[in-house]
Amino acid sequence: MQIDLSGKRAIVTGSTAGIGLAIVEGLARAGAEVVINGRKQDTVDAAIKAVKEKVSDARLSGVAADLSSAEGTQKLIDAVPEVDILVNNLGIYEETPFFDIEDDAWEEMFQVNVMSGVRLSRHYAKGMKERGWGRIQFISSESALNIPTAMMHYGVSKAALQGLSRGLAKVLAETGVTVNSILPGPTRTEGVQEMLEEHAKERDVSVDEMETLFLEENRASSLIMRLATPEEVANLCVYTASPQASATTGAALRVEGGIVESIT
Known part of the structure; x- marks a missing residue:
């Protein structure tokens, strides 16, 4: 399969590192x-430089x-x-x-994780349609x-994205x-790597050993028993963005190493 996105323009939000940067690449x-x-x-300039070093x-x-x-979102739209x-x-x-999560933390989580996508999709979907x-x-x-x-x-914020995605797919049916x-699932981003290094020091083990312990203690149902790479996540995103994925919509596509105990 040859995925060709020539002539297409994309935005990837929060894309100066981690999964986002891998999707850009x-x-x-x-x-x-x-x-x-x-x-x-x-950080935006550094990300551009990093990708151009790999993709000339x-x-x-x-x-x-x-x-x-809303103001920051409008800046991007403008x-x-x-x-x-x-x-x-x-x-x-x-x-x-849970008992220590104050209202402002809930609000911040939803503004960043959910409402940023709501606002951008509300604007860009009109032109796409x-x-x-x-x-x-x-x-x-x-x-x-x-x-x-x-x-x-x-x-909970990520679960909200599931409903948002499915609902918007229905709004845009046949368009x-x-x-x-x-x-x-757990992915070897910079933030996760730092977390593993910190816990490894606390427990006096190597980072590789800490990765195994983390999965055994927190994601024991994993079928690959390792962290995914950002590139592995990005591969699914690139396919889903392609013309070849024209019949894939309203779906929740998993790239989590088989952690979820479900066949649906």
Whole structure:
């Protein structure tokens, strides 16, 4: 299968590192023009440089905007009025016991993880519908199905993305615009790597041993018993953004190593 996204323009939110940056690279390799988004201009510039070092002919631009607010979202929209592919990747997480999660933490989680995608999709889906082609993705998580007790507000926000994705797919039925959610599992991003290193020091084990312990203690149902790589998640996102995925919409697509104990 040859995925060709030449002539398509994409935005990947929260894409200066981790899964988001891997999605940018994957879309760029397939020929798409990609807009990188982050809160700070220096990290956006660094991300553009990093991708161009790997994909010399990549067509990239960047917009520094904080999408946790309507104002920040509008800044991105003003800079990039139309796109063919929207990947709502932006997300935050935080380990906090349920009884210690205050209202403002719940509100922040929803503004960043959910409302950023609502606002951008509400704008960009209109143009996609008018042109008769488009791809919208929401990066959810297996935590939407296995709600973690250590960060319940995160899991609930990711579950909300499932409903949002399915509902928007129905709104855009028969338009040529597909909407799907992607469910990664534990992935070897910079943040997860730092967490493993910290826990490894606390328990006086190697980082590799800590990865095994983390999975055994927190995701024992994993069928691959390792962290996924950002590139493995990005591969599914690139396919879902492609013309070949035209019959895939309203779906929750899992790339979580078989953690979820379900055949549906």
